Amino acid sequence: MTQSLEALRQLADAVRAEVGKAIVGQDALVDHLLIALASEGHVLMEGPPGTAKTFLAQCFAKATGLDFGRIQFTPDLLPGDILGSNLFNFQTSTFTMTRGPIFTELLLADEINRTPPKTQAALLEAMQERRVTLDGETHPLPDRFMVVATQNPIENQGVYPLPEAQLDRFLFKLLVPYPDEDEEAKIVSRFSVEQGPTRPESFGIKAVADHAKLTDAVGAVKGVTLAQENVDYVVRLVRATREHADLLTGASPRAAVLLANAARARAALEGRDYVIPDDIKQLSTSVLRHRLTLTAAAEIEGRAVETIVDELVTNTEAPRS
Numbered sequence: 645m646t647q648s649l650e651a652l653r654q655l656a657d658a659v660r661a662e663v664g665k666a667i668v669g670q671d672a673l674v675d676h677l678l679i680a681l682a683s684e685g686h687v688l689m690e691g692p693p694g695t696a697k698t699f700l701a702q703c704f705a706k707a708t709g710l711d712f713g714r715i716q717f718t719p720d721l722l723p724g725d726i727l728g729s730n731l732f733n734f735q736t737s738t739f740t741m742t743r744g745p746i747f748t749e750l751l752l753a754d755e756i757n758r759t760p761p762k763t764q765a766a767l768l769e770a771m772q773e774r775r776v777t778l779d780g781e782t783h784p785l786p787d788r789f790m791v792v793a794t795q796n797p798i799e800n801q802g803v804y805p806l807p808e809a810q811l812d813r814f815l816f817k818l819l820v821p822y823p824d825e826d827e828e829a830k831i832v833s834r835f836s837v838e839q840g841p842t843r844p845e846s847f848g849i850k851a852v853a854d855h856a857k858l859t860d861a862v863g864a865v866k867g868v869t870l871a872q873e874n875v876d877y878v879v880r881l882v883r884a885t886r887e888h889a890d891l892l893t894g895a896s897p898r899a900a901v902l903l904a905n906a907a908r909a910r911a912a913l914e915g916r917d918y919v920i921p922d923d924i925k926q927l928s929t930s931v932l933r934h935r936l937t938l939t940a941a942a943e944i945e946g947r948a949v950e951t952i953v954d955e956l957v958t959n960t961e962a963p964r965s
Contacts, residue, residue: 648864658852662707666847669827683909686791691820697794705750706844709851713748717759723766753793771813817934868908869918873963890942895935921962
């Protein structure tokens with residue numbers, strides 16, 4: 645187990661180094677992507693335009709050696725544009741399946757909130773069961789299938805809210821901030837006209853992982869010990885979201901399972917074969933923020949979901965060990 649954890653730590657360091665060749669100042673986002681990959685979760689990134697959300701996903705896929713697919717979500721996108729379709733072959737009088745872009749390992753759902761809920765629902769089975777069903781026939785997706793979705797929080801026209809069922813399938817919702825002044829100066833220098841097209845290969849990013857290494861990483865995470873007292877802590881924390889006066893809806897049992905899995909991955913990336921309460925605390929906001937709905941009164945008062953999660957983490961008794 646110690647060797648597996650050391651291999652995972654070295655792999656994570658190598659991925660961070662490769663992504664860092666192009667991405668400036670987004671270390672926390674890269675760490676969350678690594679945790680999601682190792683715990684087989686999906687990620688929703690929200691931030692203003694021009695903050696490298698799409699480019700970060702491209703660089704991460706390149707560094708981890710994952711097959712990359714991209715869907716640009718638009719109002720006229722149809723479920724078949726995502727999943728594919730069965731086309732009739734007149735020569736053989738049979739139907740032939742044409743696979744859609746979802747048949748990849750890392751799927752970038754770019755500006756996912758620009759397509760209607762009917763089309764967004766095409767991802768539900770894929771994100772939960774890693775398979776898709778076309779005309780009654782089930783087709784498996786790759787073992788390392790992962791959705792990284794982006795959305796813009798500023799515009800209100802031409803966008804659709806993500807259905808609750810889909811939001812709940814994302815392990816993390818990550819807020820992508822503007823860079824600070826020093827980071828922005830580095831970005832301007834690095835992304836000058838002379839650099840050419842903004843692509844991972846333009847910055848020399850290479851794959852430092854393969855399918856076997858990623859499978860070993862997932863296996864190492866599953867071997868991390870989650871003591872019963874930490875299981876109980878996760879459950880208490882999630883159940884507390886359903887009882888808070890300022891929350892209309894709380895987190896689901898799926899949220900508890902995903903938080904526990906993410907805590908295991910964080911522990912493994914830290915080189916530990918056991919979870920500590922701090923693993924759970926540090927990931928609670930990213931796991932819970934998109935699953936909670938404020939009451940009308942709380943919205944009027946200007947309450948923030950993140951503040952409530954912080955309160956719950958503070959007020960929920962954590963294991964002492």
